Amino acid sequence: MTFFFEVLINGLLMGIMYSLVALGFALIYKASDVFNMAQGAMSLLAGLALVGFLEMSFPLWLALLCTVGIMIILAYSTVFFVLKPLVNRPPLMLFMATFGIMYLLEGIGQSIWGTDAKGLNIGIPEISFEIRGILMNTFDLTFAGVAALLVASLVWFFQKTRTGRALRAVSDDHEAALSVGIPLLKAWAVTWVIAGIVATVAGVAWGSRLGVQFSLGYIAFKALPVLIIGGIDSIPGAIIAGLIVGAGETLAEVFIGPYVGGGIQTFFPYLIALLVLYFKPYGLFGKEIIERV
Amino acid sequence: MFYRECGNFKDNYASDMAIFPIPLDRYGFIVMLILALIVIPLTATDYWISSIMIPFYCFALSAFGLNILAGYAGQISIGHAAFMAVGAYASLILYGRYGIPLLPSILGGGIVSAAVGTFFGLPALRIKGFYLAISTLASQFIIQWVIVHWRWVSGGVFGTVEAPDMQIFGWALDTPVRKYYLVLCIMILLITFGKNLVRGQLGRNWMAIRDIDYAAEIIGVNLYRDKLIAFAVSTFYAGIAGSLITFCYYGAANIEEFHVMVSFALIGMIIIGGLGTILGSFLGAGFFVLLPIAINQSLGAFMDVVPSDILSNIEAIIFGGLIVLFLIVEPYGMARLWHTIKDKMRLWPFPY
Numbered sequence: 001m002t003f004f005f006e007v008l009i010n011g012l013l014m015g016i017m018y019s020l021v022a023l024g025f026a027l028i029y030k031a032s033d034v035f036n037m038a039q040g041a042m043s044l045l046a047g048l049a050l051v052g053f054l055e056m057s058f059p060l061w062l063a064l065l066c067t068v069g070i071m072i073i074l075a076y077s078t079v080f081f082v083l084k085p086l087v088n089r090p091p092l093m094l095f096m097a098t099f100g101i102m103y104l105l106e107g108i109g110q111s112i113w114g115t116d117a118k119g120l121n122i123g124i125p126e127i128s129f130e131i132r133g134i135l136m137n138t139f140d141l142t143f144a145g146v147a148a149l150l151v152a153s154l155v156w157f158f159q160k161t162r163t164g165r166a167l168r169a170v171s172d173d174h175e176a177a178l179s180v181g182i183p184l185l186k187a188w189a190v191t192w193v194i195a196g197i198v199a200t201v202a203g204v205a206w207g208s209r210l211g212v213q214f215s216l217g218y219i220a221f222k223a224l225p226v227l228i229i230g231g232i233d234s235i236p237g238a239i240i241a242g243l244i245v246g247a248g249e250t251l252a253e254v255f256i257g258p259y260v261g262g263g264i265q266t267f268f269p270y271l272i273a274l275l276v277l278y279f280k281p282y283g284l285f286g287k288e289i290i291e292r293v
Numbered sequence: 294m295f296y297r298e299c300g301n302f303k304d305n306y307a308s309d310m311a312i313f314p315i316p317l318d319r320y321g322f323i324v325m326l327i328l329a330l331i332v333i334p335l336t337a338t339d340y341w342i343s344s345i346m347i348p349f350y351c352f353a354l355s356a357f358g359l360n361i362l363a364g365y366a367g368q369i370s371i372g373h374a375a376f377m378a379v380g381a382y383a384s385l386i387l388y389g390r391y392g393i394p395l396l397p398s399i400l401g402g403g404i405v406s407a408a409v410g411t412f413f414g415l416p417a418l419r420i421k422g423f424y425l426a427i428s429t430l431a432s433q434f435i436i437q438w439v440i441v442h443w444r445w446v447s448g449g450v451f452g453t454v455e456a457p458d459m460q461i462f463g464w465a466l467d468t469p470v471r472k473y474y475l476v477l478c479i480m481i482l483l484i485t486f487g488k489n490l491v492r493g494q495l496g497r498n499w500m501a502i503r504d505i506d507y508a509a510e511i512i513g514v515n516l517y518r519d520k521l522i523a524f525a526v527s528t529f530y531a532g533i534a535g536s537l538i539t540f541c542y543y544g545a546a547n548i549e550e551f552h553v554m555v556s557f558a559l560i561g562m563i564i565i566g567g568l569g570t571i572l573g574s575f576l577g578a579g580f581f582v583l584l585p586i587a588i589n590q591s592l593g594a595f596m597d598v599v600p601s602d603i604l605s606n607i608e609a610i611i612f613g614g615l616i617v618l619f620l621i622v623e624p625y626g627m628a629r630l631w632h633t634i635k636d637k638m639r640l641w642p643f644p645y
Binding site: 035037082085086089091092093095096097099100101102103104105106107108110111114115221224225227228232260261263264266267270271273274277278281282283286 | 416424427442553557561606608624
């Protein structure tokens with residue numbers, strides 16, 4: 001039983017990491033109806049930039065600040081050079097555009113900072129310890145804390161601040177938001193900045209776990225089932241679904257995996273997603289689109 | 294001056310239903326056919342035929358299959374590379390292990406792929422939009438996993454099955470030109486079939502579903518049946534394309550060749566090329582197959598030795614930049630450009 005809980009808790013901690021990536025998708029989808037394929041590449045870029053700045057022997061806080069600066073530049077240039085000319089196009093076109101951005105980011109990031117896999121160490125100790133026989137380590141717990149803090153501050157930002165209210169208005173109805181004087185492009189830019197910051201946190205978390213390398217962009221594929229389980233446009237959905245997926249896939253890998261040859265982590269989240277979508281076609285917390293004739 | 298509908302009086306049903314009602318289109322098409330059937334095999338080098346034209350045709354066929362699903366029926370699938378893999382493995386096993394003749398094997402690959410595709414199309418009955426797109430990604434990962442882990446299929450951990458030598462009626466297909474003809478003939482056959490499919494009742498049903506699905510249901514389109522048929526036909530094409538590209542280009546079925554990025558590239562092809570057009574499938578496939586090679590060659594002209602990592606980065610940058618640029622300049626794809634040109638030609642030289 002202890003083993004079960006150990007696996008479960010590790011899975012949940014893993015799930016928080018998935019939530020971080022899914023959160024970026026959800027934020028952008030909610031605000032601008034864009035399904036941002038470049039979210040994984042944004043994490044990769046952030047990771048690469050951070051490693052790059054650390055290698056130039058910047059102190060950690062300055063490196064983080066510079067990385068966030070890059071993400072802000074990225075957000076503004078995406079919105080004004082790519083999304084602005086594509087306003088009012090079908091969602092599929094915007095999706096494709098972000099696909100192009102993904103290639104761009106991977107190419108640019110790797111030509112500036114190199115293609116080698118790099119270790120990222122930001123000085124969080126990785127000490128394993130036991131609580132009631134359950135093995136945990138400080139690194140995972142720290143990131144769980146950071147993620148919780150991030151989500152709490154996002155909730156606060158969206159509920160309490162003026163900008164947050166404007167963003168919620170935009171995500172509810174673009175035209176109504178425009179008509180009460182909310183600058184749409186600015187709102188999108190702010191959303192992309194927030195998504196960029198979330199991507200940075202995800203990039204740091206995954207980068208220090210797996211090393212900063214090309215395949216970091218692929219964590220997006222882990223986040224996609226998380227996204228549809230929670231509902232594409234739901235922030236709490238992303239968190240809860242992340243936990244479900246993390247726990248589910250780790251438990252499946254440990255307890256079912258040995259019987260079928262292992263490696264079922266790659267698709268198990270999608271199975272959960274299909275199951276959930278069968279009962280709730282818009283995810284657990286997604287906005288249901290009601291069509292009337 | 295020459296591109297005119299007027300003066301072409303249709304006095305029988307055959308000419309009314311012609312695929313190319315305008316003579317100039319018809320001549321242009323015949324010229325293209327001659328080019329593909331006679332000029333290219335005679336003049337092009339082996340390199341051009343075997344590593345550019347064959348993959349180009351195969352990807353065009355696969356992109357056309359996806360176009361049926363996404364462009365005509367409006368259901369996005371991000372798992373098409375996996376269906377290509379299913380077709381590839383199925384036809385290799387049929388041909389290599391059971392000794393079934395080549396053409397039935399390729400057909401069998403398509404049919405197996407269609408069966409699997411119909412199964413993975415089942416979620417489309419209930420969900421749509423991006424939710425559907427992501428649940429089709431499930432097919433990509435599940436099929437990859439099954440192929441790698443089911444030893445009977447892949448014959449081992451690496452998931453590689455060698456393609457045996459090909460023969461049709463005892464006639465060996467060993468030179469690039471012969472393989473080229475095999476691919477070309479099957480492609481022309483299937484595209485003709487597909488073109489007529491999308492012009493007919495079924496194609497119109499699909500387009501109705503794509504435009505407004507509940508309205509289509511009200512006017513009597515059987516939504517579920519037609520969506521599933523769209524999945525079946527589309528994955529049939531993917532399976533045939535997969536088996537052709539494996540037989541004639543890769544030489545061995547390897548799961549790495551049907552990676553998820555290939556699925557995304559296929560989506561890219563039909564969007565850049567033009568959704569819901571046949572020309573678009575070809576233009577898009579050309580963009581995605583030829584452009585990396587062109588970039589590669591032209592960079593090679595500037596530098597003697599290009600380090601491979603820099604090359605792949607520059608390739609990614611140019612490629613991504615062009616995708617974005619194309620979407621901004623011509624959001625409905627390259628096929629729309631051709632339409633604009635045609636409209637201009639219709640009025641030329643008297644625009645008013």
